[in-house]
Amino acid sequence: MSLHIGAQAGEIAKRVLLPGDPLRAKHIAENFLEDAKCYNEIRGAFGYTGTYKGVPVSVQGTGMGIPSISIYVTELIREYGARKLIRVGTCGAMHENINLRDIVIAQGTTTDSSIIRNIFGPTINFAPLADYELMSKAMEVGQSLKIPTKVGNIVTVDRFYDDDIDNEKLRRYGILAVEMETAALYLLAAKYRVQSLGIFTASDHLLTKEAVPAEERQTNFNDMIKIALETIIQ
Numbered sequence: 728m729s730l731h732i733g734a735q736a737g738e739i740a741k742r743v744l745l746p747g748d749p750l751r752a753k754h755i756a757e758n759f760l761e762d763a764k765c766y767n768e769i770r771g772a773f774g775y776t777g778t779y780k781g782v783p784v785s786v787q788g789t790g791m792g793i794p795s796i797s798i799y800v801t802e803l804i805r806e807y808g809a810r811k812l813i814r815v816g817t818c819g820a821m822h823e824n825i826n827l828r829d830i831v832i833a834q835g836t837t838t839d840s841s842i843i844r845n846i847f848g849p850t851i852n853f854a855p856l857a858d859y860e861l862m863s864k865a866m867e868v869g870q871s872l873k874i875p876t877k878v879g880n881i882v883t884v885d886r887f888y889d890d891d892i893d894n895e896k897l898r899r900y901g902i903l904a905v906e907m908e909t910a911a912l913y914l915l916a917a918k919y920r921v922q923s924l925g926i927f928t929a930s931d932h933l934l935t936k937e938a939v940p941a942e943e944r945q946t947n948f949n950d951m952i953k954i955a956l957e958t959i960i961q
């Protein structure tokens with residue numbers, strides 16, 4: 728077992744879905760995977776392994792924010808051999824082309840986190856990008872399932888409550904949505920040369936100030952899970 732994940736070697740699949748909310752990990756395991764078994768309850772970060780259409784798939788709750796997802800992603804890759812990781816999350820829409828409940832695929836990430844500077848220093852702004860094969864497959868699956876998906880740049884921020892960020896400028900530069908984890912996933916996937924993708928449902932809107940009622944979030948969350956599972960088993 729690793730420092731934060733209580734699984735034995737071999738108990739986690741090389742294909743892993745990564746919701747932030749551990750209760751969503753439980754929902755995915757119970758509703759989409761066959762023979763799902765829980766391999767982790769440490770700190771409430773539920774993790775399960777089952778199969779989807781006969782293919783072993785794990786689902787691991789990562790918590791909120793870059794520090795938390797970085798711990799789980801690093802251990803999943805280094806200690807358990809994860810090779811395809813898809814973050815399935817929620818995001819805040821911040822562009823007029825994104826509607827509430829839309830599914831957004833992060834082609835690339837912009838971030839205010841220091842993680843890139845910590846690695847590359849002050850002059851190289853490394854660009855954490857989606858894995859092209861996973862991204863194009865997810866777009867294709869979305870089209871085939873007639874689930875509209877929007878693809879583009881998103882911003883990963885360190886603060887949920889931030890009075891200083893210039894969202895209007897980010898929107899003008901085409902940033903579609905805001906969340907708090909994906910830049911770290913893409914950076915670590917690049918570091919360890921594995922495949923990763925971030926796909927989200929827009930559950931609140933920074934322009935219209937709307938939010939999807941909690942009881943409704945599950946429905947289009949399920950559409951996103953279908954896309955992620957069909958993508959990750961390829």
Ligand SMILES: Nc1nc2c(nc(Br)n2[C@@H]2O[C@H](CO)[C@@H](O)[C@H]2O)c(=O)[nH]1
Pocket residue numbers: 747790791792816817818819820884886887888905906907908930931933
């Ligand atoms: N910073 C930020 N994060 C958001 C927002 N909407 C959502 Br859903 N999130 C995500 O949801 C959690 C915060 O509620 C974090 O894990 C983020 O990834 C938003 O408007 N802003």
